[in-house]
Amino acid sequence: MTGLAIGLSSMKSGERALLHVGWELGYGKEGSFSFPNVPPMADIIYEAELIGFDETKEGKARGDMTVEERIGVADRRKMDGNALFKEEKLEEAMQQYEMAIAYMGDDFMFQLFGKYRDMALAVKNPCHLNMAACLIKLKRHEEAIMQCNVVLAEDENNVKALFRRGKARAELGQTDAAREDYLKVRKFAPEDKAVARELRLLAEHDKALYQKQKEIYKGIFGPRPEPKPKRTNWLVLFWQWLLSLFYRLFRHGRYKED
Secondary structure, three states: HHHHHHHHHHOOOOOOEEEOHHHHHHOOOOOOOOOOOOOOOOOOOEEEEEOOOOOOOOOOOOOHHHHHHHHHHHHHHHHHHHHHHHHHOOOOOOOOOOHHHHHOOHHHHHHHHHHHHHHHHHHHHHHHHHHHHHHHHOOHHHHHHEEEEEEEEEEEEEHHHHHHHHHHHHHOOHHHHHHHHHHHHHHOOOOOOOOOHHHHHHHHHHHHHEEEEEEEHHHHHHHOOOOOOOOOOOOHHHHHHHHHHHHHHHHHHHHHHH
């Protein structure tokens, strides 16, 4: 892709750009009827991000590599990223993971079946999961969720993807969604102490939130007023006693007459 190469050569590391490539420098008069499917004489617009520059260590261009070679290069990038992650060099680690993923782009994965697809996913998915771990540490929780979703699209029961997505959701205050992820993890790993701890933290968070809301509503509506004690009306009591006395005397008199 001559046009894409020319566009990328003018970009800086970390830069994002929309590249408009004319058909003369794209797929030409014939177009492409494989993947990607491009009509003849069609201009192409690329949304490109230049992750960084790195010296070529493999000795050949990516397009000239066999499937095994591309997966092997991606795996080495992943291992480099893991080493940087252990040193808490998160940005540099993510760069290595992104480069590893770049070797297994959608056009490459689209062509894989059977054992080769399994081999590629065994490298690609851990890169996404490790990216999510880096992003959680960097407080970039929305991006971490996106990385986990990529893995879950391929493997809906991936325990690490569910756990890390739950962690990111909990940090964003999405407690119900986080609890749902943690409960799925516990279904597949019932003895996992980390899941039990996170579920306990969610329960404590919900309890504290309930108490806080209770105090807020109490402040709005105020405490229920205490009933005031009734004052004794001695005049009423005197007249009641007097009427009672007359009534007893009257009944006593009638009794004697009878």
